[in-house]
Amino acid sequence: MTGLDIWLKQATRCLSTDSVTQVECEIREHYESAREAAMTMPGGATMNDAEADRLAVAALGDPKAANRQYRKVFLTSVEAKMLREGNWEARAVCSRAWLRWLLLALPAAALWGSAALVLTGSRELARTLLVGGMTMLVVLGVPFLPVYTPARARVFRRVKWLMFLATFALVFGKDLLGWSWLLAACVWPIFWVEWTRISIRRKLPAAQWPKQLYL
Numbered sequence: 001m002t003g004l005d006i007w008l009k010q011a012t013r014c015l016s017t018d019s020v021t022q023v024e025c026e027i028r029e030h031y032e033s034a035r036e037a038a039m040t041m042p043g044g045a046t047m048n049d050a051e052a053d054r055l056a057v058a059a060l061g062d063p064k065a066a067n068r069q070y071r072k073v074f075l076t077s078v079e080a081k082m083l084r085e086g087n088w089e090a091r092a093v094c095s096r097a098w099l100r101w102l103l104l105a106l107p108a109a110a111l112w113g114s115a116a117l118v119l120t121g122s123r124e125l126a127r128t129l130l131v132g133g134m135t136m137l138v139v140l141g142v143p144f145l146p147v148y149t150p151a152r153a154r155v156f157r158r159v160k161w162l163m164f165l166a167t168f169a170l171v172f173g174k175d176l177l178g179w180s181w182l183l184a185a186c187v188w189p190i191f192w193v194e195w196t197r198i199s200i201r202r203k204l205p206a207a208q209w210p211k212q213l214y215l
Helices: 003-011 017-040 049-059 063-073 077-094 097-120 123-144 150-175 180-203
Strands: none
Touching: 003 017, 003 049, 003 063, 017 049, 017 077, 077 180, 097 123, 123 150, 150 180
């Protein structure tokens, strides 16, 4: 393994396959330019290939620092995996009409059932169905909403988090603060997904966003 290969391995750590390919193409061009410059500098005519390679690699800088910068602008392997899985799930749902209707019918049935139970006086069971309906609406119904612009996406995400908080408020009532540890444990996976999506949105132009990035 050459010095350049070692540098590239460190600099592209945790990047997606496409990102690694792009970085390697750019870095090899810089490397060749730096190597030619080393060979043409005063005294370069007597420089051997190993010394020229060493100087060219040194000119690329610290690979660990480069990796930190690359991870800010290129997709990481985790982000690319999330995009692939989200796209696969979207295709799986959209290709089955009965599944789409089922995902929409479940939260609607729960909310209608909650309203009916309120009228009959079964308030505790009604609250349980209301919480379940709200949760299913957020989880199952949102892929079908007409959210396909960055402005609408920002509004929707605020409403989504308010609904999550309202759901926990309905479940725990006055004991919400006492059960905040459970709230944090439940919301953490959702928060991690949203944080990863924020990172992806910063790296991809809006024209390349799949539907999942708007939600």
